[in-house]
Amino acid sequence: MSVEAQKETLGFQTEVKQLLHLMIHSLYSNKEIFLRELISNASDAADKLRFLALEDSALYEGDGELNIRITVDSEANTLTISDNGIGMNRDDVIEHLGTIAKSGTSSFLQQLTGDQQKDSQLIGQFGVGFYSAFIVAGKVDVRTRKAGDAADQGVFWSSEGEGEFTVEAITKETRGTEITLHLREEEKEFAESFRIRSLIKKYSDHIALPIIMKGEPAPATEEGEAPEEPKDETVNTATALWTRSKSEISEEEYQEFYKHVSHDFEDALTWAHNRVEGKLDYTSLLYIPTNAPFDLYERDTPRGLKLYVQRVFIMDKAEQFLPMYLRFIKGVLDSNDLSLNVSREILQEDRAVTSMKTALTKRVLDVLGKLANNEPEKYATFWKAFGQVLKEGPGEDFANKEKIAKLLRFATTNDDKEEQTHSLESYIERMQESQDKIYYVVAENHETAKNSPHLEVFRKKGIEVLLLSDRVDEWMMSHLNEFDGKQLVDVAKGELDLDSLDSEEDKKAKEEAEKTFESLTSQLKEVLKDKVNDVRVTNRLTDSPVCLVVGQYDMGLQMRRMLEAAGQKLPESKPSLEVNTDHPLIQQLNTETDDNRFSDMANILFDQATLAEGGQLTDPASYVARMNKLVLDLMK
Structure with a gap:
């Protein structure tokens, strides 16, 4: 041709x-x-x-x-x-x-x-x-x-x-x-x-x-030659920047090199340049970007450090040297301890790689810790871009769980703002003297979280609660059981234990309510037997009539909804219904003698509790019909 x-x-x-x-x-x-x-x-x-x-x-x-x-x-x-x-x-x-x-x-x-x-x-x-x-x-x-x-x-x-x-x-x-x-x-x-x-x-x-x-x-010579x-x-220095001494490199040079290795058009937020000698011999230059790339949440996308061995380029995206939750890190790793003919398979089995990964992970977490302590405004920028990815850390990196936990930021009932600015350490500083647990609530969005009926008794007693509404939050908290010796407790799971915060008067009032309303709770349990595991008197509500509570070791409602929406088959799990015996609706229900009206009211209260949790009704038409019937009865 x-x-x-x-x-x-x-x-x-x-x-x-x-x-x-x-x-x-x-x-x-x-x-x-x-x-x-x-x-x-x-x-x-x-x-x-x-x-x-x-x-x-x-x-x-x-x-x-x-x-x-x-x-x-x-x-x-x-x-x-x-x-x-x-x-x-x-x-x-x-x-x-x-x-x-x-x-x-x-x-x-x-x-x-x-x-x-x-x-x-x-x-x-x-x-x-x-x-x-x-x-x-x-x-x-x-x-x-x-x-x-x-x-x-x-x-x-x-x-x-x-x-x-x-x-x-x-x-x-x-x-x-x-x-x-x-x-x-x-x-x-x-x-x-x-x-x-x-x-x-x-x-x-x-x-x-x-x-x-x-x-x-x-120029031409005078003789006209x-x-x-x-x-x-x-024209250029033509020396690998990471091999030069830190004292010789300007901030502008560091930033331009970042743009070279990352193909980003904005400056990096911060970086760490280190030379390690001893059992291992390597140089690392790690950057934390300012903004997240478009594919940050696509975990299968190739990513990682540029790998050099004795200044010879080996791999463009060596993912073996940092855990997945730090996948936003850009930079270069140059080692003298790896073979020049190294391949992905060899890397995965090399002990030196494991040691470097441990050290580099610690290095990044230390840099983030310094940024959080010394430059909170910069750290707020980082958290806004990469916070949800860092939240994957407690479930993926047991060895560094405590370090990662210190870097986490949350919205809380301390100010009810949606911005995640509060650390677990600052929460502990504000804890009541008799409080020995860190409380949190998980919901579909921030508005649902801050208005959750589960917060009522905490607001009444002035106890701060973390407001979690990111998709990753419930999964993260399943791996983060304690911090600084304090247990983390989901206020929507299990029976609420406020022994250290409840007065003797509160405890006595609950015991009396359980006896007085024993017949009501039994009747509600019978009517709602297909929907609930148990019905009991609550100590967590002050304004709402009822709320739904999952078992202490069951999957949370938010996680269950997400997995079901993704098409996963889950074993059946029924929540418990807790009733506020001080609420007029519950007191009125306790005197109801018409079985049909009792059944309608019980189902309406269950559906309202589901809606208050941000859930969806399995039979919205029946809920509407019951509400219409109730309104018509009231209008007669």
């Missing part, structure tokens, strides 16, 4: 066309960062070649000196970024340059707000760095060949960013990728050598690969 016969014109994915339109119309607030993105991609291509060449050195094709070369042509108004990394074949080009972030682009477009400044912050979360070229270029040409392929298997890709691109076969003698930006007339500044050099120093000085440009031409040809110069 001839080269011309292999030329195709293809259309971009629909989402790509929309995104290109946004970019071309100045979606980025700072357009010069296109260079950072293209250099980062070139660096990644070199890393991938190094890794594959560990098993097949022939991929180097006799040239193991990896670098990035940048060429400016002010007359042609072009800028070219080339690398001698892994390169791409035809299928790679169509897959990677015809789509964006594969599964993520639709989600990206759905989150656009119309505010350019806010929307630009989303881009880095969706892996669309290559397309930043169209911010300054009216046309982009790509010449590439995959390492190991024959010279005549090169590929040429070209697009003006208007909805389609062309792909054709070419001959390319060297492996790697060359990207030429045909700059718009108003972007001539990016075809100037001085401007590009300053941007490399600003954004990409940390790249461990040499970034090479031609030096400035020497032609000046010497400009020599190649390495």
Whole structure:
């Protein structure tokens, strides 16, 4: 097949066309960062070649000196970024340059707000760095060949960013990728050598690969001899940033390196840079982002640290070095204690990996602890973005449960606000002198939680209760049974034991009520036998007539509803109905002699208790019919 016969014109994915339109119309607030993105991609291509060449050195094709070369042509108004990394074949080009972030682009477009400044912050979360070229270029040409392929298997890709691109076969003698930006007339500044050099120093000085440009031409001699040809110069430091001393690295350099490894467009919230020597020898540079990525809750999405062994890139997303609940951490790990031919399978069985994971997990939790203690406003930002993920920790990391518990934040009845700002330590500081337990309630949302009838006696006695309404909360609390020696108690489970807080008068009043209303509770239990496990007098209500309580060791109502909604089959479990004998409705029911009216009232009270818990009625029509009948009887 001839080269011309292999030329195709293809259309971009629909989402790509929309995104290109946004970019071309100045979606980025700072357009010069296109260079950072293209250099980062070139660096990644070199890393991938190094890794594959560990098993097949022939991929180097006799040239193991990896670098990035940048060429400016002010007359042609072009800028070219080339690398001698892994390169791409035809299928790679169509897959990677015809789509964006594969599964993520639709989600990206759905989150656009119309505010350019806010929307630009989303881009880095969706892996669309290559397309930043169209911010300054009216046309982009790509010449590439995959390492190991024959010279005549090169590929040429070209697009003006208007909805389609062309792909054709070419001959390319060297492996790697060359990207030429045909700059718009108003972007001539990016075809100037001085401007590009300053941007490399600003954004990409940390790249461990040499970034090479031609030096400035020497002036002509007085004798009229032609000046010497400009020599190649390495513009960046070309030293892996994490290998340098912390005292030598500025905050700006740390932040730019974060953007390189994370493809985020915002600064990191904080970071930890550590060198460990002893039984293990490794360097780690761990970052905590400011905002959550769009796929944070997709636990199957590949994620992890960039892994290097003796400064040789091994793996882009090494997930074995941090637990799943810390999956938001970005950064680099460089070890001298792992084999160069390490693979995922070997990593999972390596003792050094287990030791590093333990140490790195502790390091991250310590950083978060310092942030919480010393910079509460920053920690509040972190918690808003990643709090629900950190809540997975108590169930996944028994060894660090106490550390994680100190980092948790909650809404409470102390102020009834929805913002989760209170720690367990601050709750204990506010506990009543005779209080020996930490109380909490779980509900579908914050409003339901703070208005739960289970809180009535606690509000009356001035006892603070944690208000939990995140989906993960009930699961988390099933693994967090105590903190600082204090038992955590769900106020909606089991019989409420307030012995240390109840007065002798309260205890005596409850005993008398149980005797006085013994017949009523027995009758209610008979009428509701298909719905409840037991009916008993309560000490937890002051304003509501009834409430539902699950068994001490049963699954909570909220968790049960979530699992049933997900289609899981669960064993039958009936709640208990607790009645407030001081409420007029219960006192009126105690004197009711009509069996039908008693049955209707009993079922109405049960349904109302279900609604107060945020639940759904199994037979709403019957509830409405009973209520209508009751209202009509009252109107007669």
